[in-house]
Amino acid sequence: MYLLLLPSLLLLFLVVAYPTIYGFVISVREMRLTRPGLNGWVGIKHYVAMMSDRVFWISLKNTAIWVAAAVTIEMTLGFIAAVALNRNLPGTKLFGVLILLPYFLPNVVAGHMWALLLDPRLGVINDILVQLGLLSSYKAWFADPNTALAATILVEAWHGFPFFALLFLAGLKGIPEDLYKAAAVDGAGSFTKFRLITLPMLKTVITAAVILRVISLVNSPDLLLVLTGGGPGNSTQV
Structure with missing residues (x-):
C-alpha cells in the first residue's frame, strides 16, 4: 500500500x-x-x-484590520444577499445578476472606478453627501490617514461580497425545505430556525468561504494598492 x-x-x-x-x-x-x-x-x-522595522509592525496591524474587517462585512452582506435571492421572488434572477457584477470586475477596473467616484473634486459620492448635509465640503477619502484604510475596506467589501453570496446561496439551496416546515410545526420562529437549522447546515460552507477569502485578501491586496499605494504615509501599508 x-x-x-x-x-x-x-x-x-x-x-x-x-x-x-x-x-x-x-x-x-x-x-x-x-x-x-x-x-x-x-x-x-x-x-x-x-x-x-517599525513599518513591518504597522503593515502587520493594517493587514489584520484589512482582512478581519473586509471578511466580516463581506460575509454579512453576502449572507443577506443570499437569503434574499433564495426566496425566489419576482425579479430575483435580475437582482442576482446585478449582485454578481462587482465580483466580475477586475480589481484594477474596480479600483479606478471607485477612485473616480470618491474623487475630492469630481466624485459623485462626495457631491451626494454634501447635498444631503452629511459633509460640509468634499473630502479626499484616500488622502486622509484617518479615512484611507476604512474607505479601501468598504470598496473591497463592495467588490468581494458576491463571493460569499454565491457560496451561501448554493448552501441554502442544499438545505431541505422539510426541516423548516417541521420546525414551524413545532412552533419555531425565524430566529430559532436560523440558529438551529440554517447556521449548522451552512457551517462547512462558511468555514470554507472564510478561509478562501482570507487567503485571497492576504495574497492579493491589489485593490488597496490601486487606490492608495500604501499611503498616505504608511496608513494603508499591508
Missing part, C-alpha cells in the same frame, strides 16, 4: 515541501545576484531586521 502512495508523496514533496524548505534556507542566507562572492550564511539576521 505504501508503495502505491509513493508517487503521490513524491509529488507532494516536490510541489509543496521542497519550495517551502528552500524558501526558509535562502531566508537565512545573504543572496546578492550581482556580487556572488558575498553570498553566505547570515542566520536570523533578516528576521531580526524585520522585527526591528
Whole structure:
C-alpha cells in the first residue's frame, strides 16, 4: 500500500515541501545576484531586521484590520444577499445578476472606478453627501490617514461580497425545505430556525468561504494598492 502512495508523496514533496524548505534556507542566507562572492550564511539576521522595522509592525496591524474587517462585512452582506435571492421572488434572477457584477470586475477596473467616484473634486459620492448635509465640503477619502484604510475596506467589501453570496446561496439551496416546515410545526420562529437549522447546515460552507477569502485578501491586496499605494504615509501599508 505504501508503495502505491509513493508517487503521490513524491509529488507532494516536490510541489509543496521542497519550495517551502528552500524558501526558509535562502531566508537565512545573504543572496546578492550581482556580487556572488558575498553570498553566505547570515542566520536570523533578516528576521531580526524585520522585527526591528517599525513599518513591518504597522503593515502587520493594517493587514489584520484589512482582512478581519473586509471578511466580516463581506460575509454579512453576502449572507443577506443570499437569503434574499433564495426566496425566489419576482425579479430575483435580475437582482442576482446585478449582485454578481462587482465580483466580475477586475480589481484594477474596480479600483479606478471607485477612485473616480470618491474623487475630492469630481466624485459623485462626495457631491451626494454634501447635498444631503452629511459633509460640509468634499473630502479626499484616500488622502486622509484617518479615512484611507476604512474607505479601501468598504470598496473591497463592495467588490468581494458576491463571493460569499454565491457560496451561501448554493448552501441554502442544499438545505431541505422539510426541516423548516417541521420546525414551524413545532412552533419555531425565524430566529430559532436560523440558529438551529440554517447556521449548522451552512457551517462547512462558511468555514470554507472564510478561509478562501482570507487567503485571497492576504495574497492579493491589489485593490488597496490601486487606490492608495500604501499611503498616505504608511496608513494603508499591508
